[in-house]
Amino acid sequence: MSSRVCVTPSTPAAPLAEAVALIRQLTVEGHLPAGGAQRRVAEITEELATTGSYSQTQQELLVGSRIAWRNNPQCIGKFYWKALEIRDCRAIGTGTDGGDEGAVFEALVEHLRQAWNGGKVRLLLSVFAPSTPERPGPRLWNGQLIRYAGYRQYDGSVIGDPETAALTEAVQRLGWRGQGGEFDVLPLVIQWPGREPRWFELPADAVPEVRISHPEYRWFEELGLRWHAFPTISNQVLELGGLRYPLAPFSAWYTCTEIGARNLSDTNRYDKLPEVARRMGLDTARDRTLWRDRALLELTAGVLHSYDRAGISIIDHHFATKQFVRHEEREQKSGRDCPADWSAIVPATSGSTTPVWQRRYDATRVLPNFSPHPPSCPAQGAEGLPS
Numbered sequence: 001m002s003s004r005v006c007v008t009p010s011t012p013a014a015p016l017a018e019a020v021a022l023i024r025q026l027t028v029e030g031h032l033p034a035g036g037a038q039r040r041v042a043e044i045t046e047e048l049a050t051t052g053s054y055s056q057t058q059q060e061l062l063v064g065s066r067i068a069w070r071n072n073p074q075c076i077g078k079f080y081w082k083a084l085e086i087r088d089c090r091a092i093g094t095g096t097d098g099g100d101e102g103a104v105f106e107a108l109v110e111h112l113r114q115a116w117n118g119g120k121v122r123l124l125l126s127v128f129a130p131s132t133p134e135r136p137g138p139r140l141w142n143g144q145l146i147r148y149a150g151y152r153q154y155d156g157s158v159i160g161d162p163e164t165a166a167l168t169e170a171v172q173r174l175g176w177r178g179q180g181g182e183f184d185v186l187p188l189v190i191q192w193p194g195r196e197p198r199w200f201e202l203p204a205d206a207v208p209e210v211r212i213s214h215p216e217y218r219w220f221e222e223l224g225l226r227w228h229a230f231p232t233i234s235n236q237v238l239e240l241g242g243l244r245y246p247l248a249p250f251s252a253w254y255t256c257t258e259i260g261a262r263n264l265s266d267t268n269r270y271d272k273l274p275e276v277a278r279r280m281g282l283d284t285a286r287d288r289t290l291w292r293d294r295a296l297l298e299l300t301a302g303v304l305h306s307y308d309r310a311g312i313s314i315i316d317h318h319f320a321t322k323q324f325v326r327h328e329e330r331e332q333k334s335g336r337d338c339p340a341d342w343s344a345i346v347p348a349t350s351g352s353t354t355p356v357w358q359r360r361y362d363a364t365r366v367l368p369n370f371s372p373h374p375p376s377c378p379a380q381g382a383e384g385l386p387s
Contacts (some may be wrong), residue, residue: 015242018367019044019054020062022241031063049240052133055090056241062086064240065125068368069250070331073339076320077252079327080123087111089127093138094129099192104128104138105200108188108249112145112206112232115251116307119208121230121313127238128247137246139373141189141197144208145232145249149184160184162268174199182270183209183226210310212264214302219279227259227271227303229312240368250370253313255320260300261348272298272299296349296357317347321354328359 023040026032032040047054056064070081093104107126115124128345131137143164150158151167158165160182168178171189176199178184185207191197208229214220228255238245264270273295280298282291307314315323324345328338340361351357365371 015053016045016048018239018242019048022060022368026060026063027032029063029067032059053130053243054259054306056243058088060241061088061127064368065127065238065248068238068240071339071366071369073365074344076255076324078338079323079330081327084123084125087114087124089128090130091127092128093192099138099195101138101190101192101195101198102200104190104247104306105188106146108140108190109203109206109247111251112202114207115230115232116208119229119310119312121253122251124251125238126140126249127245130243130245136193138190138192138246140234141170142186143167143235145188145234145251146202146228147186148182148228149178149186151178151180157181161263161270171199177383183223183336185228193368210306210311210312212299212302212306213309214298215305217279217302219300220302221271223275223279225264225270225302227263229307229310230254231258235373236370237373238266238368239371246373248370253315254307255315255317255347256300256304257317257347257349260303261296264299264303265296280286300349317350318354321345321347321356325359327353337362337364339366 020041023037023044025033027034037109044054059251065086066081066084069075069084070078072078087107089104089107093100093102094106095103099324107128111124111126115122129135129137147164147167148161149168150160150162151168152158152165159180160168164186168186171187172178174197175191176187178186185202187199187201209226210229212220212223212225212227221352230251232249232251234247234249236248236250238248252317262269273292274284277295280291280295282294283289284291304314304316324340328340331338338361341363342356342359342361345356345361347354371377
């Protein structure tokens with residue numbers, strides 16, 4: 001089992017300690033040949049002493065990234081950690097002039113196209129250049145590669161997604177102008193440290209979306225709701241073997257509650273439950289009618305129905321939690337702990353009906369792992385880790 005190692009710029013031994021711990025773990029788990037561990041540690045030691053950093057092999061990057069996902073306490077989908085695919089983008093955009101934002105953007109667009117996979121969403125991680133003592137790696141201002149704009153109005157209300165209102169204002173100051181609608185896709189803002197940020201519009205074919213309907217209520221389509229087909233988290237740093245990769249976007253498929261019971265329902269997001277409840281003919285004047293609960297259930301049912309009808313990968317929260325328990329049991333058989341944050345694992349709706357409700361977990365953070373970045377642009381808040 002890997003362990004947390006304190007890392008500060010003034011302690012060059014810390015990256016070496018993490019690198020040695022990673023090689024040891026990969027060897028113990030059978031991902032690297034036992035006979036080569038000592039030689040590999042010697043290579044890393046020499047490279048760190050010479051340059052202050054080192055280059056990880058394809059195998060170290062692949063398996064280490066999978067273990068980082070396995071270690072992340074925020075994720076419910078870790079049953080599939082061995083299926084995570086990796087795109088090695090470490091050399092992209094690393095020009096001698098300080099960094100090529102256009103090349104990074106094209107690689108991000110290709111990531112979205114590959115992850116989309118015609119609706120059969122792939123578990124995909126793209127890893128860009130790590131930060132080194134001489135040069136920090138690239139960053140995105142966006143918390144996810146695909147997110148909708150939030151336009152603050154004079155009365156304090158927001159058209160679109162309130163969660164991205166600060167980011168929307170920041171990219172508007174850079175010169176971007178949206179349409180002012182509820183579901184305007186934000187541009188990507190790429191910045192290499194020491195350079196001015198640049199924004200890029202995503203092409204339509206890289207942003208597949210789903211229009212939300214309902215299996216019983218025909219009026220649901222009149223609400224004009226939609227959501228992008230899959231999440232791609234881009235505000236986390238991959239901490240792997242003493243290296244820090246500040247741009248490592250991670251795509252997976254949605255759990256229906258993420259969209260229906262959070263993104264479209266939360267009062268600090270799209271807050272659509274009152275409108276759904278009114279359309280259902282529910283009494284919204286009193287909490288005792290449970291109108292929120294009933295509207296929440298039907299909105300989530302509509303999301304699941306719409307993705308299924310479109311042939312796009314999505315899972316329900318019952319399936320997700322059962323798979324997580326299977327993952328936990330599998331890890332125990334392998335002699336490993338299963339780090340998990342209970343508040344992140346229990347779904348946003350019907351939590352007590354799922355098998356994780358009665359369980360308790362330790363949210364211990366071990367390396368390798370994914371950690372949230374501080375905000376990249378002024379006044380921008382973090383958007384959280386993926387589930």
